[in-house]
Amino acid sequence: MITSKIERLDDEGRGIAYNEGKVVFIPDTLPKEEVEYEILVDKKNFSEGKLINILQENKNRVLPKCPLYNVCGGCSLMHSNIGFQEDYKSNKIKNILRRYANIDTDVKFVKSNKDLFYRNKVVLKVENNKWGYYQKKSHNLLEIDSCLLVNNNINEVIRNHDYINIIDGEITIRTNYEDKILISITSDKKVNINKNTIPSNVVGIVINKETIYGDNYFYDMISDIKFKVSYNSFFQINNYIAGEIFDILRCNLEGENLLDLYCGVGTLGLSLSKKYKNIYGIEKIRNAIEDAKLNAKENNIENTHFFVGDTGTVLKDIDVSFDTVIIDPPRSGLNDETLQYILESKPKSLAYISCNTITLARDLNKIKEVYNLKKVTGLDMFPNCHDVECVCLLERK
Numbered sequence: 001m002i003t004s005k006i007e008r009l010d011d012e013g014r015g016i017a018y019n020e021g022k023v024v025f026i027p028d029t030l031p032k033e034e035v036e037y038e039i040l041v042d043k044k045n046f047s048e049g050k051l052i053n054i055l056q057e058n059k060n061r062v063l064p065k066c067p068l069y070n071v072c073g074g075c076s077l078m079h080s081n082i083g084f085q086e087d088y089k090s091n092k093i094k095n096i097l098r099r100y101a102n103i104d105t106d107v108k109f110v111k112s113n114k115d116l117f118y119r120n121k122v123v124l125k126v127e128n129n130k131w132g133y134y135q136k137k138s139h140n141l142l143e144i145d146s147c148l149l150v151n152n153n154i155n156e157v158i159r160n161h162d163y164i165n166i167i168d169g170e171i172t173i174r175t176n177y178e179d180k181i182l183i184s185i186t187s188d189k190k191v192n193i194n195k196n197t198i199p200s201n202v203v204g205i206v207i208n209k210e211t212i213y214g215d216n217y218f219y220d221m222i223s224d225i226k227f228k229v230s231y232n233s234f235f236q237i238n239n240y241i242a243g244e245i246f247d248i249l250r251c252n253l254e255g256e257n258l259l260d261l262y263c264g265v266g267t268l269g270l271s272l273s274k275k276y277k278n279i280y281g282i283e284k285i286r287n288a289i290e291d292a293k294l295n296a297k298e299n300n301i302e303n304t305h306f307f308v309g310d311t312g313t314v315l316k317d318i319d320v321s322f323d324t325v326i327i328d329p330p331r332s333g334l335n336d337e338t339l340q341y342i343l344e345s346k347p348k349s350l351a352y353i354s355c356n357t358i359t360l361a362r363d364l365n366k367i368k369e370v371y372n373l374k375k376v377t378g379l380d381m382f383p384n385c386h387d388v389e390c391v392c393l394l395e396r397k
């Protein structure tokens with residue numbers, strides 16, 4: 001067993017210590033803690049350790065509320081209080097922007113209204129009729145009967161699912177503002193549903209893209225807008241924080257033509273419909289674009305134009321001069337064609353929204369040649385986990 005002091009946390013929430021000059025990553029630890037650990041992985045330039053004992057605790061350490069905390073691996077920061085987590089996330093944004101984009105900036109931080117039960121969606125693995133998550137760094141299933149991060153309507157489905165007989169596969173459970181449940185399943189094996197015992201709040205079950213019960217969508221609310229969400233559309237998982245993002249955009253942006261890149265079901269663009277003459281949105285999932293069109297109609301928003309396809313490809317066919325572009329890409333960040341488009345067309349302002357600060361910083365490093373970073377806000381979209389949502393507002397130089 002080795003004893004070391006934890007110097008700081010890395011970007012994945014793991015403690016960093018040094019053993020004979022080599023860096024060791026030790027999960028479940030906090031800065032300034034004196035810990036005993038064993039080495040699990042030893043590589044040329046770093047090691048990975050397993051915490052055995054804490055000799056001196058950080059004052060922000062708390063007892064993890066989840067009984068599965070040690071095996072699950074989902075909540076990398078649950079052993080610290082929320083104030084500590086918020087400071088860590090705010091500093092993480094600052095550090096990554098400095099390291100990868102050479103940008104020094106202040107970061108405003110927005111807290112979540114809940115640190116538990118905030119997720120409106122969960123994706124579970126199913127093996128031999130057991131439902132759960134994969135355990136830390138493995139493909140071993142950890143059977144669960146609830147998860148402290150997900151809304152309790154979803155936990156009710158996880159606990160009582162006699163009406164769904166699935167042997168192997170993946171199951172996605174969503175809930176909405178009306179406590180309704182939408183379930184989608186993928187499986188190579190036969191899935192049996194007992195339609196007579198499905199609870200009344202389950203509005204739809206989709207198996208391998210086919211709707212076998214009810215609908216393949218439901219409606220959810222963020223702030224003052226109602227959204228149709230199809231079973232396979234991206235939708236923000238923390239409704240409160242999504243509403244806070246709307247507020248940031250509404251307080252800072254307005255103009256003639258707005259382009260909402262990676263628009264999903266139209267969420268961010270629609271939130272700005274009163275601030276622009278025209279809203280254009282691009283998204284690659286066809287169902288999501290159909291939902292976006294309907295969302296505009298149902299919220300009496302008449303100034304929208306939605307396009308389905310890859311952003312880089314669709315942009316070649318849109319001959320509009322945009323004053324503002326919203327960028328909310330997947331974790332991989334901007335693709336080359338889209339980045340090129342922004343740098344060449346030079347809209348007056350940009351809002352870049354991201355849950356992956358490293359790809360955000362990589363893209364900002366190129367964007368900053370043409371734009372000044374005006375405001376950075378971190379938002380606690382994922383309490384108890386190390387990821388953080390970030391909204392960056394930029395103005396053309």
Ligand SMILES: C[S@@+](CC[C@H](N)C(=O)[O-])C[C@H]1O[C@@H](n2cnc3c(N)ncnc32)[C@H](O)[C@@H]1O
Nearest residue numbers: 234262263264267283284309310311328329330
């Ligand atoms: C982080 S989500 C943002 C969705 C939306 N802005 C919102 O707030 O709900 C990223 C979206 O980008 C879409 N997407 C991923 N790659 C894409 C591409 N190359 N072209 C267009 N859309 C893409 C995904 O389907 C997903 O809906």
